[in-house]
Amino acid sequence: MWLVTLLLLYSLQEANSEDVVSTRLYFVNASLQRVTFSSSVGVSLPCPAGGAPHAILRWYLAAGDDIYDVPHIRHVHANGTLQLYPFSPSAYNSIIHDNEYFCTAENQAGKIRSPSIHIKAGEAQTNCKHVK
Numbered sequence: 001m002w003l004v005t006l007l008l009l010y011s012l013q014e015a016n017s018e019d020v021v022s023t024r025l026y027f028v029n030a031s032l033q034r035v036t037f038s039s040s041v042g043v044s045l046p047c048p049a050g051g052a053p054h055a056i057l058r059w060y061l062a063a064g065d066d067i068y069d070v071p072h073i074r075h076v077h078a079n080g081t082l083q084l085y086p087f088s089p090s091a092y093n094s095i096i097h098d099n100e101y102f103c104t105a106e107n108q109a110g111k112i113r114s115p116s117i118h119i120k121a122g123e124a125q126t127n128c129k130h131v132k
């Protein structure tokens with residue numbers, strides 16, 4: 001059924017000289033399984049999955065919970081980048097700062113899910129890799 005739909009779309013699009021078959025989903029970095037960041041720097045993590053021409057990117061906790069924005073703590077940018085802001089020790093929350101996350105990319109081609117990525121805040125460090 002799906003294949004038939006695709007073929008039909010393809011032949012329709014072909015007449016318009018547009019290539020619908022190029023609609024695709026991909027992993028940007030399938031080997032990314034762990035990100036450790038400094039609480040004094042925070043971290044900005046692009047979705048490791050993507051799509052063309054345009055994919056909707058969503059982050060989840062591996063436990064299945066939706067990601068919600070927490071002001072000054074966590075934000076998902078419109079471009080699918082997950083941002084955890086620098087935080088003071090009193091604001092530490094293991095559900096946010098030491099947890100498994102994953103990202104999905106969805107478009108007409110379907111939907112893919114990245115592997116779970118353990119995002120974990122470490123101590124404030126000067127030698128921590130800055131991810132801007």
Ligand SMILES: *[C@@H]1O[C@H](CO)[C@@H](O)[C@H](O)[C@H]1NC(C)=O
Nearest residue numbers: 028029030031032033034035
């Ligand atoms: C993918 O993630 C691994 C682990 O963090 C890293 O070593 C590697 O450089 C990344 N590759 C790309 C293309 O970003």
Ligand SMILES: *[C@@H]1O[C@H](CO)[C@@H](O)[C@H](O)[C@H]1NC(C)=O
Nearest residue numbers: 044046077078079080081132
């Ligand atoms: C996504 O948007 C944020 C905020 O505007 C920006 O800092 C970041 O560099 C963007 N990332 C990508 C991959 O475009």
